[in-house]
Amino acid sequence: MRSPNPSLEVCVLSRTRATDGVDRRSLRRAAAVATSLSALIATSIVAGPATASDAALSCALGRTDAHHSEGVDGWNGSYTRPDRPLDAVMIYLAFPDSPPVTVPQVLARDYFPATSAFFERASYGKFRLRPHVHRSWVKMPRTSVAYGIQRDWDAGRRAAYLRDAVDAADPVVDFSRYDMVYFVADPDAPGVDSDATKVVNLSQPMYADDRELRRFVTVFEQSPPDRNVLAHETGHVFDLPDLYHRPQNGKGDWDTYVGDWDLMGSQFGLAPDPFAWHKWKLGWIADNQVDCADVVTRSTMHSLRQLSAPREPRSQRRPRLLVVRTGPDSALAIEARAAGGNDRALCSDGVLVYRVRSETPSGSGPVRVLDGHPATGACWGTSVYPPLADAPLGVGESMDVHQDGVRVRVQVTGRSSDGDWAVKIGRGGGP
Incomplete structure (x- = not known):
């Protein structure tokens, strides 16, 4: 197994749950991303070949080298295209400093069937996301606080977390059966920071069960989680970009670009159907x-x-x-x-x-x-x-x-x- 060199996907919006009567804009300001991420993001793209798409119309923009380009005349082959049923494994991770208080099947109800239903409606039934929840906790070798989990995560600690997660799950999970991997941390563990929920790309893949693993959805949500957060992160797995505005120094409004329109703009949006x-x-x-x-x-x-x-x-x-x-x-x-x-x-x-x-x-x-x-x-x-x-x-x-x-x-x-x-x-x- 190669040591991973993970790079961060542009992703999460507010990780703080919205409540009735609370100004969502203040929630988003509280979840500001440090501008130092910009340089990291710029190097996070894992290049992949373009494949032909059905979009042959004169108004179809060409795909460019931009991260998650909005071009529609070709498909980046390093991303999974949701034009068929896809199988996703959801693996729940436990830590030595926090014995779990419930079972994965109960926690998984926070995400499914809601996430699958969202995509089935959005795709007019053309895409089915089939979740497979691993029924027992996978035990991590280190405490939750040892990984330093946070939004602007140290690359070395993040690499160690992913390496430990794959190593711990490999004996009990057949990765070759799945198109996508969700690693979900025990929400009650003291070192888990909900701001750290992200998609992680690997510039050099890891391997398990003869499967090349380049992309993971790492989930650190509380229970219940932010609304639509898993659907938003899954959108990145399908090469969709973040549509929100990242204010300089984290000061300002996050939603000036698209507002409530499209899940990739806001997971709290009133109109989250994809454009x-x-x-x-x-x-x-x-x-x-x-x-x-x-x-x-x-x-x-x-x-x-x-x-x-x-x-x-x-x-x-x-x-x-x-x-x-x-x-x-x-x-x-x-x-x-x-x-x-x-x-x-x-x-x-x-x-x-x-x-x-x-x-x-x-x-x-x-x-x-x-x-x-x-x-x-x-x-x-x-x-x-x-x-x-x-x-x-x-x-x-x-x-x-x-x-x-x-x-x-x-x-x-x-x-x-x-x-x-x-x-x-x-x-x-x-x-």
Whole structure:
């Protein structure tokens, strides 16, 4: 077994559980990441080959070398693509300084079946995450405090933790049976810090049961854990980026880029369903559900099925994503959001507009939601960022967007009896 050289994935949002009436923004500030992580993150990418994807449309951005690039014309082969059922093993780790007070099967209810159900809804049933909870505690050789577990974790101690976890689990777990590995620390152990929950990449893999192990989800949550935290971390396993804003020196608001929209922006968001762009990237939305608009020659009319609508038969598919290409590595994405499915707690429905840049790395704003109502906010006290909670456009409303020298006007002209939104795309005004 080789010694691991783990590198940190951009990931977690607030590790402090939100409670009713608590300002989520203050929770996020309390969970600020030290800016010294930036240099580490920049070297954390494990390069992998690109494989062809189904995205062959003219508006499909090319995948770049950016960490978790938003390009959709190819797939990074070093990541698992969730376009088939995947098996994940959940291994619970106990420490000599804290005898467990319950059993793994009980603790696993914090995560499953909720996480599997989230992905089944998000993928329209195309992806199934099948959890396999190891039924007994795996005993670590050192105390929980010996590993120095914390958000900005010492690389040597983190490597020792992973090496010990794999060595301890190997005699009782057949790693060759699983596509993903969750290592979950005993939430009652004194050295466990919930801020340390992360995805860890290895620049050099470990091996067990003839399986190459490059990526682990390391969980250090309390019980119950932060809402949707495991789904967020699992998103990184599928090459999805962090969409939140990391304020300088940890001071400022974390949610200015996308607000409540998309799980990769906030695990506490009111509308955590992945953006249609991400569903396209992952293969949950096909090319025939994406409409490309060209504003150079003429205005065009388009119909958008709301993102949370049930899956249709192949012959009856309707567009769920409208894309205007604005540059070699940039696009304007447009989708319809309404209460239902993963978005059942959504604050405001309507047509959501956002920018996508495939050369912008995870954590630096590869996606930014555009505010359709910049003078107002909504859902104060429950939204993670009220100024963007009412971002979608309603019927009769419009938005002019200037991006990379391209001017686009998005107008919502109506809504059909079955809930589809009518959108007109044309050349925008202004300077």
